[in-house]
Amino acid sequence: MTDNATRDIEELIGMMARLPGLGPRSARRAVLHLIKKRALLMMPLAEAMQQVAATARECLACGNIGTSDICDICSSEKRATGEICVVEDVADLWAMERGASFRGRYHVLGGTLSALDAIGPEELRIPKLLDRVRAEGVTEVILALNATVDGQTTAHYIAEQLEGTGVSVTSLAQGVPIGGELDYLDDGTITAALKARKRF
Amino acid sequence: MTDNATRDIEELIGMMARLPGLGPRSARRAVLHLIKKRALLMMPLAEAMQQVAATARECLACGNIGTSDICDICSSEKRATGEICVVEDVADLWAMERGASFRGRYHVLGGTLSALDAIGPEELRIPKLLDRVRAEGVTEVILALNATVDGQTTAHYIAEQLEGTGVSVTSLAQGVPIGGELDYLDDGTITAALKARKRF
Known part of the structure; x- marks a missing residue:
């Protein structure tokens, strides 16, 4: 594990691990997956990333x-x-x-x-x-x-x-989510939904 | 959500979502995080990815x-x-x-x-x-x-x-992992560890 590629790969894993939702272990898995799909996924992903990094900006009015x-x-x-x-x-x-x-x-x-x-x-x-x-x-x-x-x-x-x-x-209104089951809802949501009940 | 940047961002999210361990929702979070840290993380990450994509290859002997x-x-x-x-x-x-x-x-x-x-x-x-x-x-x-x-x-x-x-x-030997607690181990591991017991 001493050559340049390995150092580059370690660095890449370190950067990926800084993304929310990825830890060191999942970053390693993601990088291995990328290396296996170098042409199909890794290159296009790197290019898409550069493109977005170069052009994206925050709206001065709303922050979008x-x-x-x-x-x-x-x-x-x-x-x-x-x-x-x-x-x-x-x-x-x-x-x-x-x-x-x-x-x-x-x-x-x-x-x-x-x-x-x-x-x-x-x-x-x-x-x-x-x-x-x-x-x-x-x-x-x-x-x-x-x-x-x-x-x-x-x-x-x-x-x-x-x-x-x-x-x-x-x-926004608070209440039971569409498709929600009462048994899985927390007490606060049930209380809010009851308080805000409306005629059927 | 109609301009080029948004299309580029959607595409980037789609690619990120193809990584193991990331779904559409965590890919969105990761991309937003990257956009917020464009200069510090996104650009270097894109470059590291291109670097690895260009140089990494499988060892002809062992597959490393x-x-x-x-x-x-x-x-x-x-x-x-x-x-x-x-x-x-x-x-x-x-x-x-x-x-x-x-x-x-x-x-x-x-x-x-x-x-x-x-x-x-x-x-x-x-x-x-x-x-x-x-x-x-x-x-x-x-x-x-x-x-x-x-x-x-x-x-x-x-x-x-x-x-x-x-x-x-x-x-490889099978048995109790270092630091492992018996109460949390599955039956198969305990059986294997008992079978392969050794003099203390």
Whole structure:
């Protein structure tokens, strides 16, 4: 295990192991798989990665990822519905877009408030959100933050900041997921679903 | 989600999702992480991948991965001990090398015999192993195959093929792993450890 290739491979494994969801062992397996499929997978993957690294950038308005300073969603007139959906991360924006039922624009915070990690409003895109609400003729801010303690703390903070602006602040409904079985749900979800029950 | 960057990103996610251990969801997370660390991680990773893809190749003798036609281990005179350790995969060879107690050479089969997947001796590197045993003055073949049904079937097949060649055929000991707790071990391991018990 002393030649250059082995050093290169070790380095590659080390980098792959830094990806979320991969540890040293799965990084080794992934790299071996890549080496076995050098022409079919490894080369195209390296090229795709370089391409994305060279062109991807964050939207200056909402924080979404695209190729231009203003992303497709922000620059589309069709999506100027006056609704802004606030999400923690680009992954959440993608999840909302897969649902394909929201036709407004987004605002990606880039995380949640966290006293432990010293993340305050200035570290997130919260001031920018308040600017947009004032400037863009926004009528509704939909807080689509994760149903975690940090997510809900952040939602409360943003709702507070928007008080008195006349903007309607809403959040996603909580309840039983489609296809969900009561027996597998946690008590909090059942309580929330019961409280928010509606006429059948 | 219509511009080029998004298409490129979708493609990249699709490729990442083909790696073992990553599904569509973890591939998305990994790609978002890469995009956030474009300069620090994504570019170097793409370059490392291209480097390895361009230089890595399988050793013609043993199937290990290196930069030359004959790998470092096979070309090192120090490792011509007459012992060949037979493993299923390069990952197993690396695991043995991390142990750093085996000083002979290896032979990577590239899988196990499997009637279901129609993998016979010709699909693996078994004929090449028999050639090496005849040509290289081998005294011992250590079968370090996984303790699975397919691994053990393959081990039995190889042992049969080596009968009458005068080569000593051994396999790794089975028993309680170092640091292992009896209560967490399966019955088969405990039985094997009891059968192979030795004087304290």
